[in-house]
Amino acid sequence: MLIHDLIGIGFGPSNIALAIALDEQRQAGASVNALFIERQESFHWHPNMLLDNTHMQISFLKDLATMRNPSSPFTFVNYLHQKGRLHDFINLKTFYPSRHEFSNYFAWAAAQFDDLCVYGEEVFEVLPEVRDGEVKLLRVRSHGAGGEMHERLTRNLVVSVGGTANxxxxxxxxxxxxxxxxxxxxxxxxxxxxxxxxxxxxxxxxxxxxxxxxxxxxxxxxxxxxxxxxxxxxxADDSPFVNEVFNPDFVDHMFSRSAAERSDMLREFRHTNxxxxxxxxxxxxxxxxxxxxxxxxxxxxxxxxxxxxxxxxxxxxxxxxxxxxxxxxxxxxxxxxxxxATGYQRAHHKALLEPLAPWLGELETDRDYRILTAPQFRPSIFLQGASEASHGLSDTLLSVTAVRTGEIGTALLAAQPAARRVAAGAL
Ligand SMILES: Cc1cc2nc3c(=O)[nH]c(=O)nc-3n(C[C@H](O)[C@H](O)[C@H](O)COP(=O)(O)OP(=O)(O)OC[C@H]3O[C@@H](n4cnc5c(N)ncnc54)[C@H](O)[C@@H]3O)c2cc1C
Ligand SMILES: NC(=O)c1ccc[n+]([C@@H]2O[C@H](COP(=O)([O-])OP(=O)(O)OC[C@H]3O[C@@H](n4cnc5c(N)ncnc54)[C@H](OP(=O)(O)O)[C@@H]3O)[C@@H](O)[C@H]2O)c1
Known part of the structure; x- marks a missing residue:
């Protein structure tokens, strides 16, 4: 069975942005064999809330790439240029495109990675592959629309499954x-x-x-x-000083604080979101x-x-x-x-990772969004959108997506050689 370097669960904006970041790394000579698994039959962004007259709650500059790499071909500005709407968009004089348009932008970006994503499969569990007392790989199991089961092996995992209805x-x-x-x-x-x-x-x-x-x-x-x-x-308080809590460097600030101070900050800024x-x-x-x-x-x-x-x-x-x-x-x-209209919970990743519980503890993440694991656990597991308590209010939003996926991509590459040696030698 093919062993992937990375499997991503979900193909919403977080993992599309990661695919873009990995593509940049590939062009710089560092290739990762990645596959994403998405339960919807094709890309859709919160389709049941795609209402007329609604717009983004974030500047279009916080798109899938600009904050990390403004010269990326995956920026919203390039999307507008490709669609022949750049001049018209400028005349709208807004930072906040309609949700219909941003959803189309996400779909346009997603379509460029069709070969990296299988649609119509829902991941239901991730199992450990134990050899010589160590977890060396992960077995990702999913169901297709017809109920058939699929299994894939991976050296690393990124879980970006969004929220579930509260x-x-x-x-x-x-x-x-x-x-x-x-x-x-x-x-x-x-x-x-x-x-x-x-x-x-x-x-x-x-x-x-x-x-x-x-x-x-x-x-x-x-x-x-x-x-x-x-x-x-x-x-929502989106005044400029307050809005700094959504800047990428605020993640460093938040992450460096004690648990008590982090919860104080979340409470203080809750009404920004x-x-x-x-x-x-x-x-x-x-x-x-x-x-x-x-x-x-x-x-x-x-x-x-x-x-x-x-x-x-x-x-x-x-x-x-x-x-x-x-x-x-x-x-x-x-x-x-x-x-x-009672909001969302962020616990789906816990159910998916339950079989790995003996090695994962409290599912705490490091600064690079990687779950802290026991020493006998080789794969890196990254979480996107489930680290609000440690990384701040930007975590569930698009605010730091472009920067976060660059950080995850770099951390993944750093973890890569060791993981490859293990896989080649032992399995
Ligand atoms: C109506 C609405 C509007 C929003 N507008 C904004 C906004 O304007 N600005 C902003 O910053 N944020 C906004 N948000 C917050 C939102 O979380 C982010 O915009 C963004 O969707 C996060 O991307 P994501 O990929 O992490 O999660 P999601 O977009 O939720 O994507 C997760 C993907 O994973 C898939 N998935 C889930 N479980 C599985 C599984 N077990 N197996 C396979 N696939 C799975 C889902 O089908 C989905 O496609 C909005 C949220 C909502 C609900
Ligand atoms: N245009 C857009 O871009 C757009 C559109 C929709 C959503 N979003 C984003 O999506 C995220 C979620 O927004 P949301 O409005 O869905 O959820 P939300 O902001 O979490 O609000 C949930 C609401 O439900 C109430 N609630 C929760 N549990 C309840 C209970 N048990 N009984 C009664 N009331 C309860 C909350 O009240 P309390 O305050 O009393 O807990 C709150 O008023 C946010 O990030 C938001 O910005 C963006």
Whole structure:
């Protein structure tokens, strides 16, 4: 069986950027035999949240390559040039392209690595290959769309699987109810609820706000309750000094601090990213609620400081019992559909790597995003998007992707000769 130097799980922006960084290394004479495995049938970037009138929350300069290598052919500017839109884009006078356009840019970059990626396979576990008391290689097992199993061997691994839907406890028993769904499935699941007239959105972050605007503009004019437990909606702070937490050198700063100081920083800067829509979007929401006051028609409700206590579903609808912390009262509302815009968890890598647990400890990563392992463990395993606690808030975003993948590429090459000797000698 062919032994890969690197297998990457997932082919979203993080691993596309890594493929670009490795391609640069290859052109400089350092070749790595890499393969990426993606569960979707073709490249898509958060397809169920690809809503009209949404735009990037990050400058286009934080694309797949520019921050590491502005002369890369994989920059967003070169993409625009190739598509003949550079002049028109300049005239838009924006740093924030639409999500449709950035998604097309990612797809354009991904397509240039079609020979390095197998689509339509979901990795479900990674096993150790033990020889002479040492883990020398990793066996990556995946299922294809038809259920068939595939196995591949690799010297190193990079896990870049993104987030998984965070579903609040009280909604978990309803995972098969088509009327209750997470924002991650929004467009697909809404299609099956096209007639829904009364919809609750749970959450007060960017996803909740975007979905509110999307539903508000739908032709069937549904009535929407925006249900959140916070006191109000606060905007993402993207002012320049604060935004320095997303600079690549802030990763060094964060990583060099004690665990206590790191958690303080995450708490202090949480609202640069989480539960914090763009200010422009908040203004649009406010205007809608203001206009319904003018019209004296209370179509939508903003239920702040409301906690979902219980959920009941029957043929008549989904019934949410909500505790109003301000009014100190409990109400029960009936909905045709409920959208959980309740954010994401970052734990999928733990399940995939579970069989390696005896060698991996707490899954702590070093500065190069490599999991700290026991001495008898030869492969390097890198994590992208799962090191927020040690590397900072940029970790789950695109902010440092170009720089991070350069760092991983360099660390991988440094690990390469030893790994190759082991594989050639012992297996
Ligand atoms: C709606 C939305 C909009 C966003 N907009 C921005 C933005 O404007 N700016 C910003 O900086 N960040 C944004 N983010 C954050 C987002 O995390 C990053 O933009 C980016 O998607 C991270 O790339 P990634 O490759 O790490 O993860 P993902 O994009 O999530 O890609 C992970 C890939 O791994 C695949 N995968 C998962 N598990 C497996 C498996 N077991 N086997 C095989 N394949 C698997 C998935 O199918 C997916 O293609 C947004 C997030 C959301 C949800
Ligand atoms: N245009 C874009 O570029 C775009 C669009 C969408 C998303 N994103 C990005 O995607 C990431 C996630 O954003 P998001 O809005 O999906 O998630 P989020 O920012 O994590 O917000 C989740 C919301 O759900 C609430 N919530 C979580 N658990 C809950 C529970 N058990 N009960 C009730 N409420 C609960 C949170 O409330 P509390 O604060 O009370 O916990 C918060 O209001 C962010 O990085 C965001 O920037 C970007």
């Amino acid at each position: 579903v609040p406890e009280c909604f978990r028993p309803f995972k098969d109810d088509p009327r209750i769904f997470h924002s991650h499935h929004y467009l697909h699941r809404l299609a099956a609820n096209a007639e829904a007239n009364k919809i609750a959105i749970i959450g007060g972050g960017q996803s909740a706000a975007e979905i509110f605007m999307d539903l508000h503009g739908r032709p069937n004019a549904p009535q929407i309750d925006l249900v959140m437990r916070a006191r109000t909606i606060k905007p 989480y539960a914090s829509p763009d200010l422009d979007l908040i203004r649009q929401l406010f205007k809608i609620f203001y206009e319904q006051k003018v019209a004296e028609q209370a179509r939508h409700q903003f239920l702040r400081r409301h906690e979902v206590k219980t959920v009941r579903a029957d043929a008549n609808g989904v019934h949410l019992t909500l505790y109003d912390q301000n009014g100190k009262q409990t109400i029960t509302n009936r909905y045709d559909a409920v959208v959980l």
